[in-house]
Amino acid sequence: MAELSPALKQATPVVAARGEGVHIHDEDGRRYLDFTAGIGVTSTGHCHPKVVAAAQEQVATLIHGQYTTVMHRPLLRLTERLGEVLPEGLDRLFYVNSGSEAVEAALRLARQATGRQNAIVFLGSFHGRTMGAASLTTSGTKIRAGIGPLVPGVVVSPFPYAYRLGMSEEEATEFALRELDLQFATVTSPLDTAAVFVEPVLGEGGYVPAPDAFLQGLRERADRHGFLLVADEVQTGFGRTGTFWGHEPSGIRPDIVITAKGLASGFPLSAIAAPAAIMEKAWPGSQGGTYGGNAVACAAALATLDVIKEEGLVENAARMGDRLRRGLEKVAEARPEIGDVRGRGLMLGNEFTAPDGTPDGATAQRAQQAAARHGLLLLTCGPAGNVVRMIPPLIVDGEQVDTALSLWETAVAEAVGG
DSSP: OOOOOTTOOOSSOOOEEEEEBTEEEETTSOEEEESSHHHHTOTTOBTOHHHHHHHHHHHTTOSOOOTTTOOOHHHHHHHHHHTTTSOTTOOEEEEESSHHHHHHHHHHHHHHHHSOOEEEEETTOOOOSSHHHHHTOOSOHHHHTTSOSOOSOEEEEOOOOHHHHTSOHHHHHHHHHHHHHHHHHHTOOGGGEEEEEEOSBOTTTTSOBOOHHHHHHHHHHHHHHTOEEEEEOTTTTTTTTSSSSTTGGGTOOOSEEEEOGGGGTTSOOEEEEEOHHHHTTSOTTSSOOSSTTOHHHHHHHHHHHHHHHHTTHHHHHHHHHHHHHHHHHHHHHTOTTEEEEEEETTEEEEEEBOTTSOBOHHHHHHHHHHHHHTTEEOEEESTTSOEEEEOOOTTOOHHHHHHHHHHHHHHHHHHHTO
């Protein structure tokens, strides 16, 4: 009998039978609040009726039209619609299936467009598991270990993780930018640097928002030195952080934006967007793929954009994110085991630390498992697994947020032993 790989580890014991809105139902009929959203994927909730209808209609019409062989209308319509929400000037798109593939495509494009080889990433970053993406990933050695040598030319610089550094946000930003300038002086000449890749909020690295001043500093250096600024919006895009794109509050414009996860409400679809002047420098044959821009996934993405606009989900993410954060901070005030609560919109993390300030992954794991027993599905992240993250669908309402907070308070009490 064939079985799943033993390397796959399930975060919860749930065997899902169906999903509806913010809930998952298991095979025994028990209902769970899903504050994982498929790791930020089911942005419009499980099986949103409009997304389901769009996918069903498309399945009956055209399932797969390979887009370097034939063109299909859902892909053309999606490209037009994304032009309405992408940063101004990022008017050329290339579609693939996963976040990792899109990151690889962005790296390839950056190297070809600039004629330079090196890429800078930040400590704690997560960009994917394929070889090129894993080479850019520093959120944990589990992504990189045992597969070397990795793709050369990747330079790692500190991220302004104020809590871990024991600094204010301003101090951490100044430190991280100074260290980046040191990389330019000691490791990678600006003339050899093709791009800087940055997540507006560290994902697997611990749900740490990039300060606006940090992103502005990256933009200034990119302009000064002539390299590209790549915003990895795989997890932060499509309203997750309370703005459509995670980088928006900083006022900067990236040269390349990577999007996936919430783009199609659960269907595999990802893309990179760049100005025509950059995208046209991709070498012939460097962009393609069998399943990229799948017709059903594009139909789902179009419906997702409709739902986000019609239901005001970006604004809802901001409002419900504030409500959830205030509740999490209240729980943390009574529990010194939670050293920090942070994030943006509906992308929030609770960092567990020991009395000496070191990461406490064991308590975080207990809290996450206790939450699942009580009907709240959560995930951990961070290099030490000591951050419990909350990423509910963007449709979550106040009553559901309050229910989750009550369950979380109970789970934390069990985890710390009282």
